[in-house]
Amino acid sequence: MASVAERHEQHTGNGGPPPRHLRPDLKSRLITSVRRALSILLVVAATCGGAYLALVAYNQSSTLSVGEIRMSVSPGHRGALDVYVPLVDWGARFEAIRAPLRLRVDLQTINRGVATGLAQGQSLDIDRVRIEAQEALRSFIIRLILLTVGAGAALGLLTAFAIRSRVLRLRWTAPTSVLTAVGIGVAMVALIPPRGEISDPQYYAHGPDIPRALEAVEAAQRTPGVLDQELDAQLVGLARLVIDPGRRQSLAGQPTITVASDLHNNAVALDVLERASDDGPLFFVGDLTDRGSPLETALVRRVAHAGDPFVFVSGNHDSDYLSRELAEEGAIVLTRRGRLKADGSYGPVINRIAGLQVAGYDDPFERLSSQSFRDRFDNIPQPGMPETFANWLRPLVGKVDVVMVHEPQLLSTALQVLKDDPPERPLVFLVGHTHETDVATQPGVSVINGGSIGAGGTGNLTESTALSLARFTFTLKPSFQPLAADLVSIDPGTGNSSARREILEPVGSTP
Known part of the structure; x- marks a missing residue:
């Protein structure tokens, strides 16, 4: 029979486990810790919520x-x-x-x-x-x-x-x-x-x-003498609203054309394109589709009536079938051989459009219906292609105002030649392909890229690209002179638009 001392030892834990009612309740402690953490998080969330509302x-x-x-x-x-x-x-x-x-x-x-x-x-x-x-x-x-x-x-x-x-x-x-x-x-x-x-x-x-x-x-x-300072304060940094105002020529009433490219089958953007052109001249610099197939052509055929007129050169994602269909719809389709007619024959290389002398260079990688519209080569200009383009352009310099070509890299040799020997008559290149708006200039030459009116297209859903285009303003009297390029971007998510104006300094024209 256990002694009184032994029983006391068992109760005090000296020589055995404590009674059940003295053991820590781990589950209860965990619940308490979770409640405390949730309470802290709730207070933090409420504080942040009140701050946000204010x-x-x-x-x-x-x-x-x-x-x-x-x-x-x-x-x-x-x-x-x-x-x-x-x-x-x-x-x-x-x-x-x-x-x-x-x-x-x-x-x-x-x-x-x-x-x-x-x-x-x-x-x-x-x-x-x-x-x-x-x-x-x-x-x-x-x-x-x-x-x-x-x-x-x-x-x-x-x-x-x-x-x-x-x-x-x-x-x-x-x-x-x-x-x-x-x-x-x-x-x-x-x-x-x-x-x-x-x-x-x-x-x-x-x-x-x-x-x-x-x-x-x-x-x-x-505005002469008004707001001509750099407003660099915290608020009215309406900086550079006015820069050298005396030299700027008014653009009011001057002729303007809309420049767009790279729709890539994005039929939703056709409405934007139609509104932007506002029944005026629309110059489309290639990649209207992804393959130029009959189905895609049927999807975008209405674009031929988006501008008055609608002027087109093919890109590497277009096809000879698409070009013929657009010509039959009444579009002005330009190629290196001349204007493509509805019957498949060719007219002059230089065409008077919207008061401008215009020529176009169809893309070397244009897809062919005879090859089932498959990809051709690697879509990067091959050695000799820029030289071929420069040779095609050479007899046109001094006679043409605007040249449309989808791939900017094709211009490399021609731009170097024109840099060494600037043209007396202004020359403007309209390009696309890069999906980025841009204006580049050198003496006598301007290169305008309207970006991608299709925001990269239906085949580029992961590409972070805004709907974009350009508006090119110029004079016709007494001679052709480039004035400005307005680069317009539209956020596909919000519909908000932004625009910036690049002034193209006029150059001396041929007497």
Whole structure:
């Protein structure tokens, strides 16, 4: 029979396992830890949620000497300062903010007296406007940060009070909310205020208002003595709206053509192309389809009526079948042998179109119906092809204004020859293939690439490419002179459009 001492030893654990009711309950401790973690996460989420609601909801209006502006923030975008004019639905964007949001400054009203004075040639006190704009933006950012931090902390503390318990007391949840809100404030201080020089704006507009935006920019550039400084302040970095305005020639009323390429069967973009051309001349520089098959041709055939006229040269993704069908539809199809007629014969190499002398060079890798529209070669110009193109071009220089060719690499030899011996008569090349908008110039020569109107096409769904095209403006009287190329891009996801104007300096023409 056990003694009293032995029984006591068993109960105290000296010589055996403790009683069941004294063992740690691991499951209970795990549940408690999870509850505490979830409580902390809930408080953090509530704090962030309150801060976000304040961020998107708050806006501030300020009256400057030139008019009234409204400032707000739009999260979820690439960091930028947007100066937007709702009256004409266009604006300027400066990538000067590191946070993933857009700091929007909307011009709501314009001071009538200031506008009248500008129209009468009076000067504008730029320094005053800059200081006013700086103060307005600084005030907005300070209030925005304080309000965001306060709203985040308030909702976080409210949540902390609502979930307080013996498991996780306020001494843990309340500081969590406050520290999270302060962290958000510090991040805003570091990332929201525009940094560095605010310059090189990207002008943008929505849909059909792009021409209006570009005309407004051009009008600003023509205004003598007004807004001719680099506005490098935090807000009014409307930098370079006006650069050397005295030398700029007005583009109003000058003839313009639409330049596009690389649709790649994207029939959805046909509507965009039709609206952009606005029943004017449309020059399409290849890759209307992916293979040029009869099925694809039927899909895009209507493009032949998108412009007045519709001018076409083939790309490496087009075919001889497609070219013949477009010619039968009334399109102007240009080849190195001349204009392709509906009966399969060829007309002149140089054709007068929209007042221009135009020639076109069909792509060497154009697919053939006799070969079942298969790929030909490797789609990279082979040795000798640039020289062949240069030899074809040589007798046309001085007689032709515009040459259409899909593959820019074919121009390499010709551009070098023209660089060594610049043409007296301006020469413009319209190209495609790269899916990137671009303008390159050298004495007497301009190369314009409208990008990809099909955003890479249905066969390039993983390619990050915007719908893009170009508008080429020129003079015809007293002679042909290139004036400007407007490069237009349209985001397929949002439908927002951006545009920039590249001025093409006129050169001496043949007497």
